Amino acid sequence: MEYPNLDYIKKLAGDDISFENKFISILKDEFPLEKSEYSSVLKAGKTDETALIVHKLKHKLNILGLENAYRLAVTYEEDLKKGDTKLKDQFSTILETIESYLKTL
Amino acid sequence: MNCIIIDDEAAARAIVAQLCTTIPDLDVIEEFSNAIDAIKFLNQQTVDVVFLDIHMPGFTGFDFVQTLKNPPKIVLTTSDTNFAIEAYEYEAIVDYLVKPISPERFSKSIKKVKNSLEKQAALSSSEENAGSIGGELYINIDRRLIKLNFDEILFIEAKGDYIDVKTTKENHRVHNTLKKIREKLPEDLFLQIHRSYIINFTKIMDIEDNSVLIEKNVIPISRSNRPELMRRLNLL
Numbered sequence: 001m002e003y004p005n006l007d008y009i010k011k012l013a014g015d016d017i018s019f020e021n022k023f024i025s026i027l028k029d030e031f032p033l034e035k036s037e038y039s040s041v042l043k044a045g046k047t048d049e050t051a052l053i054v055h056k057l058k059h060k061l062n063i064l065g066l067e068n069a070y071r072l073a074v075t076y077e078e079d080l081k082k083g084d085t086k087l088k089d090q091f092s093t094i095l096e097t098i099e100s101y102l103k104t105l
Numbered sequence: 106m107n108c109i110i111i112d113d114e115a116a117a118r119a120i121v122a123q124l125c126t127t128i129p130d131l132d133v134i135e136e137f138s139n140a141i142d143a144i145k146f147l148n149q150q151t152v153d154v155v156f157l158d159i160h161m162p163g164f165t166g167f168d169f170v171q172t173l174k175n176p177p178k179i180v181l182t183t184s185d186t187n188f189a190i191e192a193y194e195y196e197a198i199v200d201y202l203v204k205p206i207s208p209e210r211f212s213k214s215i216k217k218v219k220n221s222l223e224k225q226a227a228l229s230s231s232e233e234n235a236g237s238i239g240g241e242l243y244i245n246i247d248r249r250l251i252k253l254n255f256d257e258i259l260f261i262e263a264k265g266d267y268i269d270v271k272t273t274k275e276n277h278r279v280h281n282t283l284k285k286i287r288e289k290l291p292e293d294l295f296l297q298i299h300r301s302y303i304i305n306f307t308k309i310m311d312i313e314d315n316s317v318l319i320e321k322n323v324i325p326i327s328r329s330n331r332p333e334l335m336r337r338l339n340l341l
Contacts, residue, residue: 008205012123019123026115055160056114059184062205063116 004064004101024105031060031102035095042088051080054091061094064101069094106219110136111143111169112158112182117204121156121182124211131215140169152177154199154218159183159192170195178218182206242289244270244279251277255294259308259319261286263301271322298334299327306337 006020013020034057041049058073072094076087108131112118118136125133134152137143141164143155157179159166166183170176176197181188184204192198199221200214242258243250253272262269263283270277270286279286287295287303297303298317302324310318312334317324326334 012120012208016123016126019119023116023119023123026119030115052160052162055184059114059117059204062184063120 002066002068004066004098006105007065008063024102027060027063028102028105031098034060035099038095042085047080047083047085050085051077054080057095060098064098066094066098106130106153106222107132107134108154108156109134109143109146109152110156111138111140111161111166112136112156113138113161114158117158117182120204120206124206124208127208128212128215140164140166140172144169144172147173147177153222154178154180156180156182156202159185159188167191167195170197173197178221180214180218240291242286244277244281246277246279253277255291255305256307258290258295258305260302260304260322260324273320296330296334296337298330299325312338 006024009020009023013023034053038050038053038057041053054073054077058070058077061070061073072087072090076091079085079087108125110118110121110125110133112121115138118138122133122136125131134150135143135146137146140157140161147155155177157166157169159181160183166181167188170179176195179195179198180200180202181192181198182202182204186203188201192201200217202210202214240255242253242255244253245251253270257272257274259271259273261283262271264278266280266282267278268281268283268286270279283297283301283303287297290303294305294307295303296306304317304319304324308319310320312318312326315326315331317326317334
């Protein structure tokens, strides 16, 4: 089981603590909106739109060091473009993990 | 060097902006969450480089590139590797960065942008030179249009209602005025040194007090035109 981390952000920030704080703040603002949008378009059965949001979210998985989750998201995005939602539960678990992690920051 | 960042994700924009702070001579002048606003901005302002996300709702990065008439250098930033081949079909696209972007990879990308800008500057400079040195003029003689390269014209002399265009090979008498032909000649090559003479500045062999020598022709310099002639000389 992998866990989110801020290694990439810390590498970018170096000694720039203000950037690190600013970035965490952006994640805390942006992630819940994207997660909510994801849930609503998935629920509405709009798989093409869901694929677009998964595309955006997968970048955040990368930023947070979630390499396995990122690979799953890549497959899930392609599946969604074909109307296939079989990975939705696994993806939802990943989103819940990130949400919990962001609350600790 | 200045740049703008276009990405619908705030987190992605923040990362590129942070990477830009590691490059000493690179300034982020604006960030955009959509391509349409960026196009409006680029219609008003010139930028050196655009960091552009491909996947954006409504108007993609490729739509953006196709819309611009004179696009600046573009570095694509994307989570997908699938568009790399398509990306290199666009001349303006200099590099393709896959997210998450490492500082080392970003630095390489900036080098590519700088190289590309330098090549472009060198190309424009050589094109400008070719326009003046390699240019040409057509003169109408007996209903024939005769092409003269600027480089072969030695000087032009006014002769009443005619002008004599003296070239390295022959003399052409044309029914025209000195004023009209002067408007057709590049200023960096030709100079009027007397009310009856325009000379090809590069053909001067020597200059005495009141005259210049071009091949075997002694051409007078008027007092009023002499300062401009002297200003143009590369005097030791």
